[in-house]
Amino acid sequence: MKIVKIPKKKLDLFASILRQHWEIHAPVEQNGRYAFKPLTHWSEARLHYNRTILPPKKYFMPPRETMFHYREGKGYVPAQEELDQRLILFGVHPCDIYAINILDEVFGGKYNDPYFQTRRKNIGIIGVDCTPDEHCFCRSMRADTVEKGFDLFFTDLGEEYMTLVGTSLGDDMVLMAAPLFEPITAADIQKYKQVSSEKRQAFSLDVEIHDLPEIFELEYKSEIWDELGDQCLSCGSCSMVCPTCYCYDVADTVELGSKAGDRVRTWDSCLFHTHALVAGGENFREKRSSRIKNRFYHKQRGMVAEYGRPSCVGCGRCIVGCPVHIDIVQVINRLRGEDHANRG
Ligand code: SF4
Ligand code: SF4
Known part of the structure; x- marks a missing residue:
């Protein structure tokens, strides 16, 4: 180079x-x-x-x-x-x-x-x-x-x-x-x-990602997800500011009175209530706890299985942007049973 x-x-x-x-x-x-x-x-x-x-x-x-x-x-x-x-x-x-x-x-x-x-x-x-x-x-x-x-x-x-x-x-x-x-x-x-x-x-914040997919697997039914679901506002800010979140919604906007329109895609968030809503009214992630759990699992476990690494890059934007102070590092450390281990 x-x-x-x-x-x-x-x-x-x-x-x-x-x-x-x-x-x-x-x-x-x-x-x-x-x-x-x-x-x-x-x-x-x-x-x-x-x-x-x-x-x-x-x-x-x-x-x-x-x-x-x-x-x-x-x-x-x-x-x-x-x-x-x-x-x-x-x-x-x-x-x-x-x-x-x-x-x-x-x-x-x-x-x-x-x-x-x-x-x-x-x-x-x-x-x-x-x-x-x-x-x-x-x-x-x-x-x-x-x-x-x-x-x-x-x-x-x-x-x-x-x-x-x-x-x-x-x-x-x-x-x-x-x-x-x-x-x-x-x-x-x-x-x-x-x-x-x-x-x-200079780093004062650390999280251990070794064996994290296994920890997530073991903690799938943890009460932490219900707690987070009670706090979360489903505002989607964490997804909007995240550099690796890539969900989008596709819709047609039709110009009234004509036969013309545009197909438009917009950023979406798995935290939104309608994200897993399908025709017929079934919602696969009706509860906020299941939606916030999905975001964590997709980033820290699903992406490891599919691409060989978590899709979080540790930018801190979701920590800064969450209006109710849900902190990804604290959540991971709680799942690991190391609640106070991260901040130096
Ligand atoms: S800290 Fe991780 S999950 Fe949060 S916004 Fe940055 S990349 Fe996304
Ligand atoms: S930013 Fe916080 S409150 Fe808003 S959806 Fe994300 S975790 Fe929930």
């Missing part, structure tokens, strides 16, 4: 070179929280942030997406409007890149999804390393570092960003701005090792 570095003071110049070819989206601050937004000026970008409200998943499977139109006399008309948009996400954290890699397996395997795939091809990713806060447990979920899924990856060395080149697109970006990049030195390597070690030691 090619590794170079770029002085921080030259980042705005690098961004202006990229903007000749791509629209750049990066984390922008909004009342103390962060969201990926298109940049007007590089000065709006915040590369030091804890987490964005919604994960970058929103670019690859938008919250509301028109799949195709249907028009009288024309039949089905592809909805290409936004699919071809070429942009760069600048400043994506390792856990969020890891989450996109998980979505790659979901939407690129037996459920090949052309919408996701097209966006994946058209959207470049520049990752940036981060410092964990009290809600991050990505190290426990083995998602605090990534080896793939980015075009470039930046690590803050103080005055410069060490830059890993992950793809040929990333190499093109570096070549486009070649005078801005420099070779790394022995001192940079030492600094990188120090930064890496400091990051590992």
Whole structure:
């Protein structure tokens, strides 16, 4: 893997070179929280942030997406409007890149999804390393570092960003701005090792995932699920903010008085009361306890069986976003019988 570095003071110049070819989206601050937004000026970008409200998943499977139109006399008309948009996400954290890699397996395997795939091809990713806060447990979920899924990856060395080149697109970006990049030195390597070690030691939240599928299997009938069902509001916030939740609903919106309409898919949540409701009125997960149990089992057990790893990357968004403070780490530790073991 090619590794170079770029002085921080030259980042705005690098961004202006990229903007000749791509629209750049990066984390922008909004009342103390962060969201990926298109940049007007590089000065709006915040590369030091804890987490964005919604994960970058929103670019690859938008919250509301028109799949195709249907028009009288024309039949089905592809909805290409936004699919071809070429942009760069600048400043994506390792856990969020890891989450996109998980979505790659979901939407690129037996459920090949052309919408996701097209966006994946058209959207470049520049990752940036981060410092964990009290809600991050990505190290426990083995998602605090990534080896793939980015075009470039930046690590803050103080005055410069060490830059890993992950793809040929990333190499093109570096070549486009070649005078801005420099070779790394022995001192940079030492600094990188120090930064890496400091990051590992900065985690205050841990969860043990070894044998977790077995623990879940054993605790299927635990009273914890009823307790959580009593607390949960079924608001679906945990699913909406999760970088790996991918349920969606498909519906036709028909233009009244015409024979035209759109087929639209929108984000859905297994916490919603109607998620498992089928024709005839049967609801396979009528109780809130069964719905919240389903979310935990799908992430921590079902995904391990199907894809070989849990689909949680430890970003902490569901902990921050739950209005009744249901905390995934506390739930796992309670199931393990280690209620107070996690917070350092
Ligand atoms: S389950 Fe929670 S902590 Fe895990 S990836 Fe989803 S939002 Fe992040
Ligand atoms: S965010 Fe909390 S209250 Fe809302 S559905 Fe998820 S677990 Fe339930």
